[in-house]
Structures are given as structure tokens and as C-alpha cells.
Amino acid sequence: xxxxxxxxxxxxxxxxxxxxxxxxxxxxxxxxxxxxxxxxxxxxxxxxxxxxxxxxxxxxxxxxxxxxxxxxxxxxxxxxxxxxxxxxxxxxxxxxxxxxxxxxxxxxxxxxxxxxxxxxxxxxxxxxxxxxxxxxxxxxxxxxxxxxxxxxxxxxxxxxxxxxxxxxxxxxxxxxxxxxxxxxxxxxxxxxxxxxxxxxxxxxxxxxxxxxxxxxxxxxxxxxxxxxxxxxxxxxxxxxxxxxxxxxxxxxxxxxxxxxxxxxxxxxxxxxxxxxxxxxxxxxxxxxxxxxxxxxxxxxxxxxxxxx
Numbered sequence: 001x002x003x004x005x006x007x008x009x010x011x012x013x014x015x016x017x018x019x020x021x022x023x024x025x026x027x028x029x030x031x032x033x034x035x036x037x038x039x040x041x042x043x044x045x046x047x048x049x050x051x052x053x054x055x056x057x058x059x060x061x062x063x064x065x066x067x068x069x070x071x072x073x074x075x076x077x078x079x080x081x082x083x084x085x086x087x088x089x090x091x092x093x094x095x096x097x098x099x100x101x102x103x104x105x106x107x108x109x110x111x112x113x114x115x116x117x118x119x120x121x122x123x124x125x126x127x128x129x130x131x132x133x134x135x136x137x138x139x140x141x142x143x144x145x146x147x148x149x150x151x152x153x154x155x156x157x158x159x160x161x162x163x164x165x166x167x168x169x170x171x172x173x174x175x176x177x178x179x180x181x182x183x184x185x186x187x188x189x190x191x192x193x194x195x196x197x198x199x200x201x202x203x204x205x206x207x208x209x210x211x212x213x214x215x216x217x218x219x220x221x222x223x224x225x226x227x228x229x230x231x232x233x234x235x236x237x238x239x240x241x242x243x244x245x246x247x248x249x250x251x252x253x254x255x256x257x258x259x260x261x262x263x264x265x266x267x268x269x270x271x272x273x274x275x276x277x278x279x280x281x282x283x284x285x286x287x288x289x290x291x292x293x294x295x296x297x298x299x300x301x302x303x304x305x306x307x308x
Contacts, residue, residue: 024080028109031087032134039109039130046076047113047128051137051278053226057164059278062251064128065158066141066273069263074126074141075158078113081125085109106133122148131275138233138275145269154265159254161230161243161278163188166250167220173197174213174242176257177205188220189247212245213255233275239264241274 025040036052040061051059065075089105109130116123127142143149166189172181173193180203184196197208217231230252232241239257246252254276256264 026083028085028107028132030132030134031105035132037130037132044076045078060162060164062160062162063158067156069153069155072117077117078115081112081114083111106131124148138277140273140275142272143269149269151268153263156256157254159276162251167222170219171214174209174215175207177207178203179215188250191245213242216241218243230278233277235274238274
């Protein structure tokens with residue numbers, strides 16, 4: 001017996017919808033076209049991103065997500081609710097600083113995701129906001145007001161920053177008590193935070209986290225002479241970020257400073273994380289890194305234009 005034509009049409013339509021969800025991707029370039037951010041939703045519904053500087057891949061495909069305590073993580077089984085690209089080009093005057101004016105020029109990708117795990121629990125929404133500047137990128141997680149997520153505890157992040165090689169790294173050990181270490185210069189594969197901490201006996205109170213955990217900012221130099229800096233901005237009502245280095249695959253994963261029982265953040269919607277800035281300060285002039293306007297523009301400023 002032949003299948004009803006209407007059933008065939010419905011099946012085709014469903015396949016198209018499912019395929020578009022699984023293959024969703026969005027590409028955004030910096031205003032000058034040098035940086036290219038690609039965002040995608042993988043087949044398991046997990047959000048991922050990558051970054052190119054010109055024709056060079058700088059950040060390999062990396063996962064994004066939030067790990068929660070007492071409820072399922074905001075990590076996969078998402079679908080796209082909305083995606084929007086906007087552009088900003090404005091100049092503002094800081095109250096104080098090294099320059100009298102800051103130019104805030106960037107393109108912004110805002111992706112609203114929804115996670116529906118089963119019919120018994122309400123859907124939950126997560127907003128990913130990316131800003132792509134000429135000299136770097138930043139992204140953060142936002143939690144809008146919703147029935148499915150009101151009060152919640154963040155125990156960690158699934159944020160990855162997967163690099164493309166065994167870069168030269170300038171780092172200090174991840175430590176909850178001090179950041180007064182002298183910097184070490186090694187390959188990513190050679191990072192040993194425990195050994196470095198042990199050598200620096202002039203620091204009285206030391207609590208190194210693990211042998212592969214470093215503090216931010218983490219500066220790196222590629223074999224091609226490109227400088228990369230990973231840091232954070234607008235750190236307000238949220239724990240500080242450390243980086244757990246994968247010394248075999250040359251990746252980094254965000255690690256949050258916990259409280260005494262291991263929880264990282266107690267939040268109520270609406271809420272947002274700091275900006276994660278794998279600030280691909282993509283430059284061959286490392287002396288200019290501290291003046292990068294995008295880092296300043298992603299921090300709150302007491303100025304006529306409130307940043308952040």
C-alpha cells in the first residue's frame with residue numbers, strides 16, 4: 001500500500017527541520033574582516049565556536065556550557081530560538097585612564113538557545129552573546145527571567161578554548177591565595193604549576209590548585225609570531241576564572257574558584273557571567289596588548305555610556 005502523500009510531505013518537512021537544527025552555524029567577521037568567528041550547534045545540541053585570524057585557525061572548535069548543581073547542565077540538547085547580528089561603532093570618554101577616548105567598534109552575535117529535556121520539566125533558555133572586535137573577541141552567558149530557571153547554583157563551566165599548537169606560554173600557577181608568583185616561560189605542554197609554586201619559597205601562603213592550572217591572563221606566542229591573550233572582563237558577582245591546560249591537546253578549560261563546599265556561584269535570573277576573552281589579541285606587537293580598546297569596552301565604566 002502506497003504511503004499517504006501528506007505523510008510523505010510531513011516526514012520530509014521534519015527531516016528538513018531536524019537537519020537545520022543539527023547543522024546550524026553562523027559566521028561573523030570583525031569590522032575590518034580580519035577575525036572570523038564561527039558559531040555552531042552540534043548534532044547533540046551542544047554550542048560550539050571557533051576563530052580564525054585571516055586564513056589561520058587560532059581557536060579550534062570548542063564547546064560552551066554551564067555546569068549546574070542539583071539539576072541538569074546547560075550544555076547540550078539545545079535548539080535555536082533566535083539569532084541576531086548587530087553592529088556598534090561609538091566613542092566614549094572614560095573618567096580616567098591612559099587615553100581620553102575609547103572607540104567601541106564591534107559586531108555582536110546574540111544567540112538564544114532553548115533546552116527541553118523532557119515533558120515533565122519546563123524548557124530552559126540560555127543566551128550566548130559574542131562581540132567581535134578588530135583586535136579580539138569576547139563572549140558571555142546570560143540567563144534571562146524564565147519559569148524553568150530561577151534560583152540556581154553554578155558549579156563550573158564547560159567553556160573550552162582549544163588552541164592550535166604547543167605555543168610558547170607566559171604563565172603563573174593557579175592559586176586561590178596569591179597571584180604574586182614570578183612568571184614562567186614554557187611550552188603549553190611543559191606547564192607544571194606545582195613545581196613552579198614549590199620553587200618560589202619567598203611566597204609564604206601558597207595553595208596551588210593543580211599541576212596544569214594557571215591564572216589569567218595567560219599570554220602565548222605562536223610559531224608564526226602571533227600573540228594571544230586569554231583573560232576575562234566585567235568580573236562582577238561571579239567567581240574568578242582559572243584555566244586548566246590540556247598539555248597533550250593544547251586546549252584550556254575554564255575553572256572557577258569555588259567556595260568551601262565546592263560551589264562556584266549562587267545566581268538568580270536575570271544574571272550573566274563575566275566576558276570570557278580568549279582575547280585573541282591577535283597582534284605581532286605585544287607591547288600594545290594592554291591598550292586594546294575591546295578589553296576596556298567589555299568592562300563596566302563609570303561614564304555617560306555604561307559598559308558591560
